[in-house]
Amino acid sequence: MGLLSVAIWLPILSGAVLLAIGRDENAHAVRWLALVAAVASFLVTLPLVTGFDLASAAMQFQENLPWIERFKVNYHLGVDGISVWFVLLTAFITIIVVISAWEVITERVHQYMGAFLILSGLMVGVFCALDGLLFYVFFEATLIPMYIIIGMWGGPRRVYAAFKFFLYTLLGSLLMLVALLYLYYKSGGSFEILDWHKLPLPLSAQSLLFFAFFAAFSVKVPMWPVHTWLPDAHVEAPTGGSVVLAAIMLKLGAYGFLRFSLPIAPDASRHWDWLIIALSLIAVLYIGLVALVQQDMKKLVAYSSIAHMGFVTLGFFIFSELGISGGIVQMISHGFISGAMFLCIGVLYDRVHSREIASYGGVVNTMPTFTAFAVFFAMANCGLPGTSGFVGEWMVILGTVKFNFWLGLLAATTLVFGAAYTLWMVKRVYFGDVANAEVKALADINSREFTMLALLAGAVLWMGVYPKPFTDVMHRSVTQLIQHVGQSKL
């Protein structure tokens, strides 16, 4: 059994076991089992990076078994430089999420842990799948646990948010299904993604496919103007749900652009690049301004996520090594940072039960250790050099300036807007005098919360100070992708 299969099925089966044997009475055992399963699933993914062949752009750790004979669908897994870090990111974030739910989730703990573990396995499956139908099955299947998580443990408007999330993302994905079936037909009955990369297609067909994929991935990323599900979903989801949504599920969409849109429809991608660049810049600028006026902390971070993902898609569609590598680095970094920011908000919410900025003020006085973390992550969100937030943004801005100075200038305004909304929130919530009695009564973070924040802070610092391992692993695959996109398929 290959490493990738274990990385996918270990969390899924652990989650299923927890669902079967878990009860409200043995919640304690359930939590520990979930933690063990999450850690084991992460440890299994480490050899993927330590054993990674840096000189090869081919798919590694491949597994290929026939699955559905009728449509010649194979259970084909593999990772390359583009996808391998996301497998680790997913497993890592799952550990963090399990820790974050320890004392906070008290009802139906086994279903919570089970849902997250199954979700984790499914998301790893999305990143590893090399067969179009296998990709689609994993991609869609992630909707089910997320829908349940938002709806069962979420906030007051959770039902609305859950439906909106599910139906919005489903719409895009269904159009992608039509595209996948069309490719199946055009390639003579094959669902192999790597074969589709080489398939010659006329520009009209490429454009249709591009837009079908665009429908699915732009909703997932999300891009303006189909981003409206995200503020609702992120705000209403429980803390763990917001973390997974922001850290990983958004990356499924961006990964889709890299694995499907660019290599399968390179001419269409180059033909329509102006559209994606425009939408990305709108996300960076306009959504940055929207984030500035938010009163709800979670909503602010949600809009900040959209703005950061705008950077990612911008990086992808300037078709340079700096752009695509920068985009991928930004994806990983954003996974850590936005996950951490949602966790910080969760820490505050667990104590005061309010997400409003106005309910806080001067938290540093009563929770100094926590504020240190919160401010650190806020700085990372702004793109402070030394943190991972800087690396990705710098690479993308540099790449965009090379592409077109004025676009680069517009993209660079994120440094201003990002700082504006993040630091203003930090100032109002953490600094200054103690604002009210709730803040006065706050207790600083305990060892569990410290652990999870420290793990993330470590990751952010490591990536910010020494990003070379990340970019080294990506290098060959990104170069190959750019070469591929540069060649016309017509």
Added chain:
Amino acid sequence: MNWAAVTPEIVLLTMACVIALVDLFVTDEQRRPTFWLTQASLAVVALLHLARLNSAESVYAMQSMLVSDPLGHLLAFFATVAVMITIAYARSYIGAREMLKGEFFTLSLFSLLGVCVMVSANNFLVVYLGLELMSLSLYALTALRRDHGTSTEAAMKYFVLGALASGFLLYGLSMMYGATGSLDIPRVFEVIGKGQANQSVLIFGLVFVVAGLAFKFGAAPFHMWVPDVYHGAPTAVTLLIAGAPKLAAFGMTMRLLVEGMLGLATDWQQMLSVLAVLSLLIGNLAAIAQTNLKRMLAYSAIAQIGFMLLALTAGVVSGNTLSAGNAYSSALFYMAVYVLTTLGTFGLVMLLARQGFECDEISDLAGLNQRSPWMAGVMAVFMFSLAGIPPTAGFYAKLSVLQALITTNHPLHLWLAVFAVLISLIGAFYYLRVVKLMYFDEPTADAAAPSEEGGGANALLAANGAAVLLLGILPGGLMTLCSTAILRALAT
């Protein structure tokens, strides 16, 4: 006179009569001997059909009026298993409603016999014979709860509308006979193929045949009986109506339209695409407005049939039949998965119902996750399967149909595929609403909970849900089974 080919039907007929007689002497209030005898005979019949599944050649029996081929046996096998599962689910339900009489079992067996005859028919009259045997048994079953007003009303509607539809079908078939000069399906195919028949009479007859078929499927605009009958009939009978007869209607369509009238495919494909689009629209949009669970499932059935009919429209493209095998096997797979899921949904409704309390309203499912997590999980699997979300069997069913449409590379079919996909999005809403009620809402004060004594039926429901999930992970086997059966049927 080839007795071996019709052994399953003979066994079924004999056992139905034996059970009718035996039940007269059964004094057990729970009717245990009758129940077990019925299940045993059904098991034997299923095994007999299964044994004939891999026969290489199609065998004709009864002066060429019946055909014994893999398609017929596969459909009959599915139908027999469906009836077995239905009766297993139904036992405690009908016991609580004074319906636990021998007639229930006997009539179910007769309706199954009608189904088996229909799907193996090689002659117009035999098709009609099977159809009427099945339908009349079902009409009687619907009225079995005779002092319940809603059931009697549903039975009346079903009977009147059903008789009308059978009349349409018979009229259409008589037109076909007039045009082609034969009641034998292979002969009809030959005559149409040679162009020897009067085209206008053929088309005229075809319209009535399709109308009759559409009624039996429950496709719009012949769907008006479906919500009322599904709602009014006792749930056990609803399941009998929703399960095997759909397979029978599919079998009838294959025998009449595909084996007999494939030469007229351009015409009936057009009709079916109109039926499909209307069914998808009406079924999905009306289901959103429903508050009664059985009515919602009825409209959902209309929509599901619409989706399946789309596959049937993709058989003959631009005059050639290359995609026929692909299209029809996708439709068969869809029907099989749909019937499996339907068995589970109505089975759950029956298990949740108890004396004096029908689990009828959608709101009765509120908070089911807190009352019975495994039941909620099983129902969630069924709902996601009907919505077509992986990794459930329903996704692969929808995938097969979409694939059949898209690989024709014909603009009309591509647009139908996009339309189907968008409509399923609308459809996903009311399935999600059920999941929402079960998981996100609190249970109401007088909420239903699964009864303790339904141990066997509970296990069966869990197995049913597991099957739908398992087929969602490993659908290949069933797909290949359906595909082989269709290809062999088309080859002869």
